[in-house]
Amino acid sequence: MRSKSSTLSSFNLSSWALDNKPLVVFLMLATLIAGLMSFTRLSRNEDPPFTIKTMVVSASWPGASTRDTTHLLTDRIEQKLEETPWLDHLDSYTRPGESVVLVNLRDDTPPGEVTKIWYQVRKKASDIAATLPNGVQGPFFDDEFGDTFGxxxxxxxxxxxxxxxxxxxxxxxxxxxxxxxxxxxxxLGVQEEQIVVEFSPKRLASYGLDVQAVVRAIQAQNAVTPAGVIRRTDEQIGLSVSGAFASEASLKTMTLAVNGRFLPLTDLVTVKRVDADPPAPLFRVNGRKGLGLAxxxxxxxxxxxxxxxxxxxxxxxxxxxxxxxxxxxxxxxxxVVKEAVDGFTKVLVEAIVIVLAVSFVSLGARAGLVVTFSIPLVLAMTFSCMELAGIGLQRVSLGALIIALGLLVDDAMITVEAMVGRLERGWDRRSAASYAYETTAFPMLTGTLVMIAGFVPVGFAASSAGEYCYSLFMVILISLLASWIVAVLFSPLIGAWILPKTMASHGEGGDRLRQVFEKRLEQVLARPYMTLGAAAAALVLACIGATQLQEQFFPPSDRPELLVSLNLPNAASIDATDAEAKKLEAILA
Incomplete structure (x- = not known):
């Protein structure tokens, strides 16, 4: 065995690792422990968080027709909201006495500006509230309907x-x-209640009363006015006027003074408690009426x-x-999330096993072990950085790990292959590790950065899709950089421990697979124009085939749920809708 080492003026990280084994071993153990702890603390969700850039502005006008609600309520709200910054478009629908306007911001609206924009929407809608017709309730605002009630x-x-x-x-x-x-x-399914007072104008007229007189009497009875305070030396006792309405029963006991005599209110009107109009959506469980907690x-x-x-x-x-x-x-x-995370984790483990199997077959047992021990270090470093970046385990980040898996072992394999090549030539392990850094560290880093650059458009896209897929870019960035760090810092030390002191050369031998590859390579190089033509033809065929692929952001959901929309005419009552829903339930049962 002969020692051969190049003396470089630049710093050699692999040589430094071999010179400081106790410190590097400590860093390896700390990385594994920190990664394991981070993995257990990472959040588990179905999807990454993203900003909903839609707000609902609604108002009600009981008793108004669809035409009046459209022209006097919906149109006026829309005209004011057209001044909203970053506005893309407004959607609205109007029903008798009900107006709903959806404010949709542009897709490139910065997420940090959305909250400020919703504040402007509230101000603008509130500015015109006093100019809306009498009896209008609202506007009301909802910018939190993107919450997932899972x-x-x-x-x-x-x-x-x-x-x-x-x-x-x-x-x-x-x-x-x-x-x-x-x-x-x-x-869910809560029907707000209201107390309705029904009257007959003819009956009121027979007693010399009108509707306004009855309304004023009821309002006066239910008025809340200060009644004073009794002050004592040690305390103050507040006084209140009794007779306020606590329920429809107390309203029924009210008595009116009419032309010098007293009449019970129930002799003039009918008092009853009914569900509020317009009604809220109903909630049913297995065909039975009920309430829900979301x-x-x-x-x-x-x-x-x-x-x-x-x-x-x-x-x-x-x-x-x-x-x-x-x-x-x-x-x-x-x-659902547990099944999704378990499914992705299973695929991740399968991918690791396949990569390791290829490593053992192509590099040999000991070289494959070096790659095997490098993968946990890369994953541990990745999980630690994911926790620091606030990225949890969800379908995008797990998908990114699977995408990066075939790449994050490349650096370790290149390092090991470089060491094996030197050992076969009689170099000692330290010199082989140092040579691996000198010849491969910068090319590996360059390739890593080029690969990361390919995902930059995904990470910095000014759109909702870019925000949603941001963790894809970040996880690939973290994992590939971690792969390079492990390859130049930890893998040489692991290789110095595992690889033998000397290795028999197999580059000149009769490796059949290698011989077949070299023969085919010589044939390709001997026909450059044919090779380039075949490559161009394959590229054209691939482009043509790509046009036939279906485009979708994510594959169809495999959740065991089915959403059925049942649409009736706008004038349909809640009872008619409930009856049709019951028919559908009977069909699906």
Whole structure:
């Protein structure tokens, strides 16, 4: 064996690693431990977070026709909102007494500006609120409908009124909000109630009354006015006037003074409690009317941990439910995310196994072991940097890891191959490691940066798709840089431990596969024009074939859910819609 080493004026990182083995070993162990801890702490979600650039502005005008609502409400709101900065377009739909306008921002709107723009929308809509027709309620604003309510529980009741069931769900909602990482809890299917006073103008006229007189009497009875304070030496006692309405029952007991005599209000009008108009969407569970609890997770939560904690709390809630109220889980995004993450993880492991198998076949057992030990170091460094960058495990980041896997082992394989080539020529392991750095470090870094540059348009695209796929760029950037660092710092040390001191040369031998490859290479080089023509023809065929491929951002969802839209004429009542929905339920049952 002979030692051969080039003396370089530049710093050689691989030689430094071999000279400082205790420190490098410590860095390797620290990287593995930090990576393992980061992997357990990374959030698990179905999709990466992104900004919804749509806001809903709504207003209601009870009793107005579709024509009046369109011209006097919807059009005026739209005209004002056209002044919104970064506006792309407005969508609106109008029903009798109801106006809804969707404000859609341009796709290249900076995410950091969206909150400021929504503040401007609120100001502009509020500026015209005083000029809208009398009786208009709103405008109301919703810029948080992009929240994902991935966990939904349905509650049905037998022997309980709708109000009693709602009161119970209000208690459960307050209990759920104390769960860690809960974002919002919304009630579904709740029908707001209103008290309706119906009268006959003829009957009022027979008593010498008009509608306004009755309205003024009811308002005066229910007015809230200060009644004074009794001051004592040690306390103050506030006074209040009794007689305010607590329910429709107290309204029915009201008495009016009419022409010197007193008449019960119920002799003049009919008082009843009904659902508010326009009605809210109904909620049904397995064909039965009920109410739902839709739960969203806070942005900083881990969906798998959150789902498990929420299930434990809901089991306690189910045990305390009174007889007659049943709870059913309608949707569980945690299960979907777990299956998605497990599926991607399985594919990732399979890809690692395939890469390692190729490494062992092409490089040999010991050289393959060097690559095998390099992969955990690269992944550990990647997971640590992902945690620092705030990137969790979701379909985009896991897909990026799979894309990068075939690339992140290349650097380690190049380093090992360079060392093996020197060892076959009789060099010692230290010199071989130093030579590998001298000859491959800069080309590997250049190739890594070129590969990263190919994903720069994805990472910095000024669009919603760019925001959604930002983690694709970041994970590939992190993993490829980590691959280069491991290849020049850790792999030479691992190779010095595992590779033998001497290796028999196989470059001049009768490797059949190598001989076949060299023969085909000589044939190709002997016919340059034919080779270039074949390559050009293959490129043309590939371009033609690409035009036949279907374009889609992501493949169809494999979630076990089916959404059916049932559209009726705009004038259809909620009862007609409910009847048609029941028919559809019967068909699907």
């Amino acid at each position: 966990i939904i529980y349905g509650f049905t009741a037998e022997g309980f009124s709708d109000r009693a069931l709602r009161d119970k769900l209000d208690q459960i909602r307050a209990d759920i909000l104390r769960t860690k990482d809960v974002g919002k809890v919304n009630l 739960i969203s997770m806070a942005p900083t939560g881990n969906l798998l941990d959150f789902s498990a904690a929420l299930k434990a709390r809901m089991r306690g809630v189910a045990e305390k439910l009174p007889h007659g109220i049943e709870m059913t889980q309608v949707a569980d995004q945690g299960t």
